Amino acid sequence: MEYDERLARFRQGHANPFDRSEVTDRPCNQKVRPELFPSDTKTQSSERPMDLGLAEDHFSRPVGSFVASDIEQLKQTIEECKRLILELPEHSERQKDTVVKLIHLRLKLQELKDPEEDEPNLRVLLEHRFSKEKSKSVKQTCDKCSAIIWGLIQTWYTCTGCYYRCHSKCMNLITKPCVRSKVSHQSEYELNICPEIGLDRQDYRCAECRSPISLRGVPSEARQCDYTGQYYCGSCHWNDAAIVPARVIHNWEFEPRKVCRSSLRYLALMISRPVLKLKEVNPLLFNFVEELVEIRKLRQDILLMKPYFLTCKEAMEARLLLQLQDRQHFVENDDMYSLQDLIDISTGRLSCSLTEIHTVFAKHIKLDCERCQAKGFVCELCKEGDILFPFDSHTSVCQECSAVFHRDCYYDNSTTCPRCARLTERKHEPLDP
Structure with a gap:
C-alpha cells in the first residue's frame, strides 16, 4: 500500500504534459513541471496532441528553457494539425480556425529553433561583413534560399558591402564571396555583348552554385545572364533586369536586360565608377x-x-x-x-x-x-577686343605656351605664335654683366 502511494505521487510529480487526464489526488505542496500545452476539457485520444498544442498561447514568450524534446513534441503537434486540416470539410469554420492555429504553431517552432538573442550583431564570412538587421516589418527575400524573410520571427543579416541578404540559418550555406571585393580588385566591365560559351561548356550546371540545369527545366530551368553570357539556376538568377554596359557602349542601348543576382549586385556597385574610356x-x-x-x-x-x-x-x-x-x-x-x-x-x-x-x-x-x-589674355595678333580666356568658345589656345587668341586671328595668321617667338628670343639673349 505504501508502495502504491509513492508510485502515485511520483506519477503526479512527473505528469506528461500531453496527458489531459484530470488528477484529483495531487497534494497541494507537490511541485509539478509546468505544462507546455495546458488544456481545459477532455477530447478523444486521437486528437490529444493537436488539441493540446492549439490551446496554447503561442505568442507568449517561452517560460524556462526549451529542450530538444519540446521541439519534437511541437513538430508532432504541427503534423497532427496538418492532417486534421485535410480531413475537415473544405472552407468550413473549423478548418479555417485550424489553419490559423497551424500558423501560430509554426511561429512558435521558428522562435524556438532560431532565437534572436543568441545571434551576434556582426559576422564575417567569405569577405562578407554581415550585420544583423533590426527591421521587423520590411518584407525581404533571402538571396540564398529564395524564401521570404519574416523579420517578425526570423533573424536575418545584410552584407554592408554588397547588400547580400539571407537568413541566419542560411549563412553557413553561402558559397559566393562578397561582390565588393571583386569591385575593389577588378574594376572593369565585360565589354563583349553577351559572351555566351554554351550550356554544354558549363557541363549543364549553374555557373555559380553548380547545381544541375537544363533548357527544358528538368531538374531546374537554365536562365541566361545577358552580362556574363553564362547560364544559372532559378536560385541564382531571379530574372532581374539591369542596363548592360557593353550594349550601351557599342549600340547606345539602355533597355534593361535579364541578369543573374551576382551580376546585378556587381553592376549596382560599379555604376558610379569612371572606368569606361570611350x-x-x-x-x-x-x-x-x-x-x-x-x-x-x-x-x-x-x-x-x-x-x-x-x-x-x-x-x-x-x-x-x-x-x-x-x-x-x-x-x-x-x-x-x-x-x-x-x-x-x-x-x-x-x-x-x-x-x-x-x-x-x-x-x-x-x-x-x-x-x-587679371589672369585673362589679350589677343596679340589683332590686339583688339575684350579679355580672352581659354574656355571661351571663340578662342584658340597655343599648345606650346598656352597663350589665348581669337580663333579667326589664330588660323588666319600663318606665322608662329608671338608669345612663343618672344620667349625663344629671351632664351638666346646674352645675360647682362
Whole structure:
C-alpha cells in the first residue's frame, strides 16, 4: 500500500504534459513541471496532441528553457494539425480556425529553433561583413534560399558591402564571396555583348552554385545572364533586369536586360565608377551621339577653369569645385565615363546640370573675381577686343605656351605664335654683366 502511494505521487510529480487526464489526488505542496500545452476539457485520444498544442498561447514568450524534446513534441503537434486540416470539410469554420492555429504553431517552432538573442550583431564570412538587421516589418527575400524573410520571427543579416541578404540559418550555406571585393580588385566591365560559351561548356550546371540545369527545366530551368553570357539556376538568377554596359557602349542601348543576382549586385556597385574610356573602346560613338560631343566640350572647359580656382582664395573659400563632388573624375580628366554618366547623358539630365555648373564657374572667373579677371589674355595678333580666356568658345589656345587668341586671328595668321617667338628670343639673349 505504501508502495502504491509513492508510485502515485511520483506519477503526479512527473505528469506528461500531453496527458489531459484530470488528477484529483495531487497534494497541494507537490511541485509539478509546468505544462507546455495546458488544456481545459477532455477530447478523444486521437486528437490529444493537436488539441493540446492549439490551446496554447503561442505568442507568449517561452517560460524556462526549451529542450530538444519540446521541439519534437511541437513538430508532432504541427503534423497532427496538418492532417486534421485535410480531413475537415473544405472552407468550413473549423478548418479555417485550424489553419490559423497551424500558423501560430509554426511561429512558435521558428522562435524556438532560431532565437534572436543568441545571434551576434556582426559576422564575417567569405569577405562578407554581415550585420544583423533590426527591421521587423520590411518584407525581404533571402538571396540564398529564395524564401521570404519574416523579420517578425526570423533573424536575418545584410552584407554592408554588397547588400547580400539571407537568413541566419542560411549563412553557413553561402558559397559566393562578397561582390565588393571583386569591385575593389577588378574594376572593369565585360565589354563583349553577351559572351555566351554554351550550356554544354558549363557541363549543364549553374555557373555559380553548380547545381544541375537544363533548357527544358528538368531538374531546374537554365536562365541566361545577358552580362556574363553564362547560364544559372532559378536560385541564382531571379530574372532581374539591369542596363548592360557593353550594349550601351557599342549600340547606345539602355533597355534593361535579364541578369543573374551576382551580376546585378556587381553592376549596382560599379555604376558610379569612371572606368569606361570611350575613345579607346568605341571612338565612333562621338560621331553618332551629339550629346557626347557637348558633354566632352563642357568637361574640357571645366578642366581649363580648374587652375583659376586652385589659385583663387575666393573660389577656395566658396568651394566651387565641390559642386562636382559626385563626379570627381570631371575635374581630373575628360575621357573617362561611368555607366551612370552615360545613362544621364541619354536622358539629358547630365547636360542640364553640367551646363549650369559651367555657367557658375565662368561667371566667377569673368565677372565676380578681379584676381581671376587679371589672369585673362589679350589677343596679340589683332590686339583688339575684350579679355580672352581659354574656355571661351571663340578662342584658340597655343599648345606650346598656352597663350589665348581669337580663333579667326589664330588660323588666319600663318606665322608662329608671338608669345612663343618672344620667349625663344629671351632664351638666346646674352645675360647682362
